[in-house]
Amino acid sequence: MTADECREAFAFLEGALNDYGLSWVTTQVAEQIRFGKTTTRRVTSRPDVPEDLAVPDLFDNRRRGVQIPGTQEYTDRERLQMLSTAIEQTFIAPLEMEAALRNRLDRTDSKWSELRLVRTDAGDRPDLVVGRTPDPQTTRNVGHLHRLLAMLREMM
Amino acid sequence: MATLPPLNNLLVQIQAALGPALPPSLTLASAGSDIFEAYVLSLILDAAETESAIIGFANVDGSVPTQFRFRTSPGHIWWDSQPFTYATIQFPDTPLLEAHMGVYVSGKSGLIHEADALVLLAEEATLARDNQVPPRSKRSIIATECKFYAANLPIGLARAFVGLCSDLSTRDCYFVSNAGSGSVEKLLTYHRKHWDSRLEPGTPIVVARFVAAIQSAFKQFKARYAV
Numbered sequence: 097m098t099a100d101e102c103r104e105a106f107a108f109l110e111g112a113l114n115d116y117g118l119s120w121v122t123t124q125v126a127e128q129i130r131f132g133k134t135t136t137r138r139v140t141s142r143p144d145v146p147e148d149l150a151v152p153d154l155f156d157n158r159r160r161g162v163q164i165p166g167t168q169e170y171t172d173r174e175r176l177q178m179l180s181t182a183i184e185q186t187f188i189a190p191l192e193m194e195a196a197l198r199n200r201l202d203r204t205d206s207k208w209s210e211l212r213l214v215r216t217d218a219g220d221r222p223d224l225v226v227g228r229t230p231d232p233q234t235t236r237n238v239g240h241l242h243r244l245l246a247m248l249r250e251m252m
Numbered sequence: 253m254a255t256l257p258p259l260n261n262l263l264v265q266i267q268a269a270l271g272p273a274l275p276p277s278l279t280l281a282s283a284g285s286d287i288f289e290a291y292v293l294s295l296i297l298d299a300a301e302t303e304s305a306i307i308g309f310a311n312v313d314g315s316v317p318t319q320f321r322f323r324t325s326p327g328h329i330w331w332d333s334q335p336f337t338y339a340t341i342q343f344p345d346t347p348l349l350e351a352h353m354g355v356y357v358s359g360k361s362g363l364i365h366e367a368d369a370l371v372l373l374a375e376e377a378t379l380a381r382d383n384q385v386p387p388r389s390k391r392s393i394i395a396t397e398c399k400f401y402a403a404n405l406p407i408g409l410a411r412a413f414v415g416l417c418s419d420l421s422t423r424d425c426y427f428v429s430n431a432g433s434g435s436v437e438k439l440l441t442y443h444r445k446h447w448d449s450r451l452e453p454g455t456p457i458v459v460a461r462f463v464a465a466i467q468s469a470f471k472q473f474k475a476r477y478a479v
């Protein structure tokens with residue numbers, strides 16, 4: 097993929113995520129892009145030595161190299177990779193975590209009916225419910241999305 | 253190898269696949285965080301079980317749960333507006349432990365902080381419930397700060413965690429996240445804090461490392477409190 101294609105793909109997927117109410121995902125990615133990639137650069141410095149020094153060898157006059165941290169912009173390809181990773185982390189990882197939770201509860205209590213995650217500070221947000229068995233349709237849909245994202249990575 | 257579709261076609265397919273793959277609850281960032289916190293608690297219980305603990309569950313009102321109800325926004329350990337659930341951890345010949353999600357705990361300064369997942373002595377938890385006070389961090393064994401992010405973690409989270417640790421007397425404080433960030437990892441390492449990033453079922457090496465670290469915390473608890 098060319099840089100232009102990466103840029104266009106990024107804009108397209110960013111818009112799609114926002115349309116589905118996932119602006120928190122695109123905002124976090126935008127923050128990461130704004131901050132930039134942390135790098136270190138080697139710069140040299142020469143200590144200030146008075147010119148009329150009585151004992152010239154008193155100071156070490158060599159230039160010294162120091163590592164200075166800095167940032168640089170992400171490339172268009174890196175931005176698109178970042179967004180596709182964000183989609184995976186938002187859609188695929190939680191489903192796998194739910195499966196691990198079911199497994200944990202099954203091993204401790206064979207009679208559990210459901211797990212409710214209650215957020216009392218979020219107004220009318222409904223409880224997040226993890227049932228004993230995963231919804232097969234959601235599992236299929238997430239698997240399909242996973243495959244499409246893998247294809248996109250292959251094209252990058 | 254399958255032939256890749258043209259880019260525009262693939263993007264349209266991804267766009268169409270997003271909707272059906274998205275559970276309605278996950279449109280909020282908090283939902284991912286909640287699942288992540290519960291997942292981290294389950295790993296802590298896995299570690300305890302590996303170290304020969306018997307795991308159980310109880311509700312704050314004393315009943316035995318069949319429907320588990322975990323609080324993911326911060327709350328006091330004694331709040332019983334709903335029958336919130338916590339786990340019990342019993343190692344042989346040691347005092348009983350409790351594991352909670354989203355409870356307040358008091359620090360050295362007397363200030364109250366939130367612990368996303370907290371393992372503490374059951375005796376301290378009972379004292380806190382009976383007297384309606386937050387448990388003291390010095391009577392807790394493990395406290396974890398859980399961060400669920402779609403992108404890299406901002407450095408401010410690590411700064412806040414370093415500050416939090418300085419006020420908590422909990423023996424082992426952990427910073428765990430599904431995401432990563434070189435800056436966050438560097439800062440936490442510099443300050444000698446426990447951390448794990450990219451903790452999710454798809455990264456078994458990270459999961460094993462985190463569980464092993466928690467096992468080590470339990471090992472020390474057992475050595476310290478064995479009767």
